[in-house]
Amino acid sequence: MSERLTWIHQELDSLKEAGLYNRIRTLGSPQGAWLMVDGKRVLNFCSNNYLGLANEPVLVKTAQEYTQKFGVGPAAVRSIAGTMDIHLELERRLAAFKGVEAAITFQSGFTANLATLPALVGKEDVIFSDELNHASIIDGSRLSGARIARYGHADPASLEKVIQENAGSYRRGLIVTDGVFSMDGDIAPLDKIYEIAEKYDILLMVDDAHGEGVLGTGGRGIVDHFHLHGKVDVEVGTLSKAFGVVGGVVAGSAVIVEWLRQRGRPFLFSSAVTPADVGACIAAVDILESSTERVDRLWANARYFKEEMKKLGFDTGVSTTPITPVMLGEAPLAQQFSRELFEEGVFAMSIGFPTVPRGKARIRVMISAAHQKEDLDQGLAAFAKVGRKLGVIA
Numbered sequence: 001m002s003e004r005l006t007w008i009h010q011e012l013d014s015l016k017e018a019g020l021y022n023r024i025r026t027l028g029s030p031q032g033a034w035l036m037v038d039g040k041r042v043l044n045f046c047s048n049n050y051l052g053l054a055n056e057p058v059l060v061k062t063a064q065e066y067t068q069k070f071g072v073g074p075a076a077v078r079s080i081a082g083t084m085d086i087h088l089e090l091e092r093r094l095a096a097f098k099g100v101e102a103a104i105t106f107q108s109g110f111t112a113n114l115a116t117l118p119a120l121v122g123k124e125d126v127i128f129s130d131e132l133n134h135a136s137i138i139d140g141s142r143l144s145g146a147r148i149a150r151y152g153h154a155d156p157a158s159l160e161k162v163i164q165e166n167a168g169s170y171r172r173g174l175i176v177t178d179g180v181f182s183m184d185g186d187i188a189p190l191d192k193i194y195e196i197a198e199k200y201d202i203l204l205m206v207d208d209a210h211g212e213g214v215l216g217t218g219g220r221g222i223v224d225h226f227h228l229h230g231k232v233d234v235e236v237g238t239l240s241k242a243f244g245v246v247g248g249v250v251a252g253s254a255v256i257v258e259w260l261r262q263r264g265r266p267f268l269f270s271s272a273v274t275p276a277d278v279g280a281c282i283a284a285v286d287i288l289e290s291s292t293e294r295v296d297r298l299w300a301n302a303r304y305f306k307e308e309m310k311k312l313g314f315d316t317g318v319s320t321t322p323i324t325p326v327m328l329g330e331a332p333l334a335q336q337f338s339r340e341l342f343e344e345g346v347f348a349m350s351i352g353f354p355t356v357p358r359g360k361a362r363i364r365v366m367i368s369a370a371h372q373k374e375d376l377d378q379g380l381a382a383f384a385k386v387g388r389k390l391g392v393i394a
């Protein structure tokens with residue numbers, strides 16, 4: 001073994017000793033309500049396939065057609081070798097769906113944040129950031145070189161206090177928040193945050209990765225949910241969750257989108273998503289625009305599951321969305337709970353420190369429109385059985 005790599009072996013060993021080593025499960029089937037996980041058929045409570053589109057036949061067929069017509073890869077960076085018209089078409093469709101002037105797509109939601117934050121703020125600026133924001137916001141903020149001023153989670157009073165503390169010390173300010181927080185399932189108070197952004201004349205950016213296709217009319221997202229059309233400067237979204245495909249999007253004013261085409265580094269220096277992805281995303285927009293049925297089913301499923309979990313005596317935390325944390329406390333209990341659920345045929349991951357604070361370990365259940373009532377009932381029965389066995393519920 002090379003000496004140069006010794007430290008990595010040591011680090012990996014210490015992760016294992018601390019119980020922080022991530023053993024990634026192997027999936028042997030397409031996404032859906034049920035999955036083959038490590039060779040076993042289990043109920044899927046893990047994925048972000050909110051609307052069940054990840055293996056929807058219309059999306060698969062459209063992806064095949066786009067591959068036939070446009071090939072498998074874009075073969076270059078759009079800004080250097082020209083953009084395929086299908087990427088522009090998808091961007092027009094996304095802008096229209098969200099009711100904004102323009103949109104620009106990226107390889108993922110993660111890269112959308114890495115592109116946007118450094119394009120909008122730099123060394124002389126301040127980013128006001130919710131303390132529980134997603135890793136891609138944190139990384140994009142660091143890349144920008146701007147000072148990062150964190151405010152209390154989903155707390156407008158704390159945001160205002162931090163803005164006042166920083167008054168006069170920066171050129172531009174930018175407030176950034178997750179729309180729906182992925183570990184707790186709570187919604188940022190964007191209406192109140194918008195009022196503060198207006199009062200202090202600060203740019204406002206929301207990462208709606210878990211609100212896209214979930215919140216608002218027909219899944220149009222958090223801005224629609226709060227009726228803030230035209231008021232939020234930057235809406236980042238992902239095409240990798242509710243849309244069922246992969247990719248990221250930034251929606252907003254034409255001038256911001258134009259600026260990102262000039263200065264968004266992942267746009268300038270990395271190839272775009274494939275024609276198959278584009279085709280599938282366009283088919284997803286078609287479905288979302290034609291009916292609210294999937295979004296309605298997602299919410300009906302989420303409501304049913306949460307109510308039944310509460311009746312059983314589980315604590316589902318502060319969630320008001322289909323993300324359903326089942327609060328358990330200590331990480332070893334959450335890990336054991338997840339293992340026992342798997343034995344019962346349910347795939348639901350435990351989440352502990354450092355992803356969530358110590359003592360707040362949980363199982364995170366991701367509800368989908370793909371679940372039938374019988375699936376949810378089967379999941380509830382497994383939770384009841386394991387919960388009683390481990391003394392979590394009476």
Ligand code: PMP
Pocket residue numbers: 108109110111134136178182207209210238239240241246247248
């Ligand atoms: N932002 C948030 C809030 C997210 O939860 C995620 C996904 N975990 C992302 C961005 C990244 O999205 P993608 O998977 O498309 O890169």
